[in-house]
Amino acid sequence: MSILRAIVIALAVAELTSCATTSRHQFAEPTPDWQVRSGQLLYRAPKITLIGDVLVRSSQTGDFELTFSKGPGVTLLMIRQDASFAEVKGVLAQGGWSGPVEQAPQQLRGWLELRDKLSRSPDRHSVQYATGSETFQFRF
Numbered sequence: 001m002s003i004l005r006a007i008v009i010a011l012a013v014a015e016l017t018s019c020a021t022t023s024r025h026q027f028a029e030p031t032p033d034w035q036v037r038s039g040q041l042l043y044r045a046p047k048i049t050l051i052g053d054v055l056v057r058s059s060q061t062g063d064f065e066l067t068f069s070k071g072p073g074v075t076l077l078m079i080r081q082d083a084s085f086a087e088v089k090g091v092l093a094q095g096g097w098s099g100p101v102e103q104a105p106q107q108l109r110g111w112l113e114l115r116d117k118l119s120r121s122p123d124r125h126s127v128q129y130a131t132g133s134e135t136f137q138f139r140f
Contacts, residue, residue, distance in 0.1 A: 025085045027082060027085075027087070028061070028082065030059075030065065033059070033060070034063075035058050035059075036055070036056070036057050037056045037057075037140045038053070038140065039053075039054055039138060039139045039140035040053065040138070041053075041054040041068055041136065041137070041138055041139075043134070043135070044135040044137075045133060045134045046133050050070070050076065052069055052070040052071075052076055053068070053070070054066065054067070054068050054138060055067045055069075056118055056140075058118065058119060058122075062082060062083050062115075062119070064118075064119070065078075065079065065080050065081075066078070066079040066081075066111075066114060066118075067079075068090075075089075075090050076090050076091050076092050077089070077090040077091070077092040077111065078090050079111060081101065081112060084100060085098070085101065086099070086100075086101050086104060086112050088108055088111065088112075092111075094107070109132075110132060110134040113129070114136060117136075124140075125139065125140050126139055
């Protein structure tokens with residue numbers, strides 16, 4: 001009976017934890033007038049260097065989505081963001097986070113700054129951004 005109890009407790013904790021990172025915020029859905037850019041991202045941090053595929057979608061009103069993946073089916077990071085709120089999922093987000101942008105955990109702040117950086121460079125084929133100990137190099 002104690003094994004069953006441990007399983008039930010583990011499932012309850014997993015359910016409560018997943019609720020904490022699930023966003024109730026209503027993000028705008030992408031429409032045909034959103035700008036779509038795809039390419040490669042080289043991400044460097046003190047203990048990791050990754051190169052992968054990146055898909056960036058953005059609207060004229062500041063809505064933003066970024067998906068960073070390593071091959072089909074391996075999403076490293078997925079961001080949905082607007083002017084005040086963000087939702088981040090994936091391995092690099094250590095499970096996930098959602099909330100007001102100004103309350104983002106330190107390890108996600110560089111990623112959340114990309115919305116502004118990329119929106120100021122809509123037609124560039126190469127965008128590089130460094131913040132703190134992280135470097136992001138995009139090739140579209």
